[in-house]
Amino acid sequence: MGASRSREPSIHQLRLFLTLNEELHFGRAAARSFITQPALSQQIRELEKRLGVAVVERSGRTVRLTEAGQALLPEARAAVGAVDRLRRVADAQVRQVSGRLVVGTMGAEASMKHTRSVLGLLRNRHPGMTVQLINLGFGDHLAALAQQEADVVFLRPPVTDDIEVHHLATEPRVACLAADHPLAALPALTLAHFYGMPVVDMPQQVPRLWWDFWAVDPRPDGSRVRYGPVVTDMESLLHTVAAGEAMCFLPAAAREYFARPGVKYVDVADLAPSTSALAWLRARRSEATVRAVRQAAREAMTRSVCDPETMPA
Structure with missing residues (x-):
């Protein structure tokens, strides 16, 4: 490849490069990326032009990384990962400014009385806040907080050190x-x-x-x-x-x-026994939307101790 570089590589091109590395096949990588094989080939050639080095060796639709491609692979992963983190943090800030709260639930937590109590109080105290519920599986209920895909999660501890919880209920x-x-x-x-x-x-x-x-x-x-x-x-x-x-x-x-x-x-x-808890990322505890749902959890639990019948259904 020539030494001149016209522009910086795009994140889209780096994503395609990473997908091609995983598949080592243009057809499969193109299908995973929801583009045609010729479009993928064109984007990889443009990436190589922008970087000034060949990153793959082609043999039909099958490829392998060049020595330069292998050297660039960890940097491409780091760049794409950094942009993904940037996007997640930005999305969290948009939710905070707009008053939108993304609430994750795991298993049957969305149906539990304590969950409904907390969310009921939250809606009463903050009628302008938009609450979106998402259902999380075993593999992502904690990761959703770390990756800021959810602002808070109703879950069952234990949790990792970067997460704080408010205890809601205990059962066998x-x-x-x-x-x-x-x-x-x-x-x-x-x-x-x-x-x-x-x-x-x-x-x-x-x-x-x-x-x-x-x-x-x-x-x-x-x-x-x-x-x-x-x-x-x-x-x-x-x-x-x-x-x-x-x-x-x-x-x-x-x-x-x-x-x-x-x-x-x-x-x-x-x-x-096990416990149910409201969880949030420790670093986000002071954000307005997170603070609002934390307050609702404290109030709901205080009501349950003083008079269980006053808890909203």
Whole structure:
């Protein structure tokens, strides 16, 4: 390639370069990027022109990175990541200025009385605020806060150190078993009954401190848990349990919200309870919209202690 560079590479071109590196195939990379293969080829050639070096070696639609492409790869990732972070922070600021609050919920948290109480008070106190609810899975309920895709999240702790929480409710945890498992016929169990039984596992992006708590790993006797299939959401979790491939522990509310054929919930005498909480990113605690929902949570919980009947439905 020539030494002259006409313009800086665009973020779009860098994204295409990263996708091409993952696929190493122009057709597949183009399909993933929702553009035609000739358009992708043109954008990569333009990227090379702007950088002044060849980044890929072409052989039909199959490619491999050149030495220069390999050297530029981490910098391209860093540049795209920085722009993504910039966009998320900007979006959060737009929401704050416009009075729009994005509320994440996990599992059945949106249906819980304490969640409805907090959001009801928030709407009463701030009628001009727009509240948008988004449902989050196991793999993104904490990441949504860190990446500022949600301003606050109703979830079940524990959480990572960059997140603060306001406690809302406490309830027991129960064992979730295949209905035909021998243990499911017993009225109550202890953790010792589950020694050696596989527990469903979480995707890699889920913080282990969170799933270690829910899997009770290690167990009170110091033994480590044996993990089974990875699940990404409640439906895949319940399907895996019903098939007898693994078990898990869930909040007792699962009996009501996640009753499914082939699954049974059983009390566990020595299993620590779980808590529900409102969570927000520590660095954003003073933002106007986050501060408003934090205040609503405090007021809702004060009302529940003084007079449970006054909590809005």
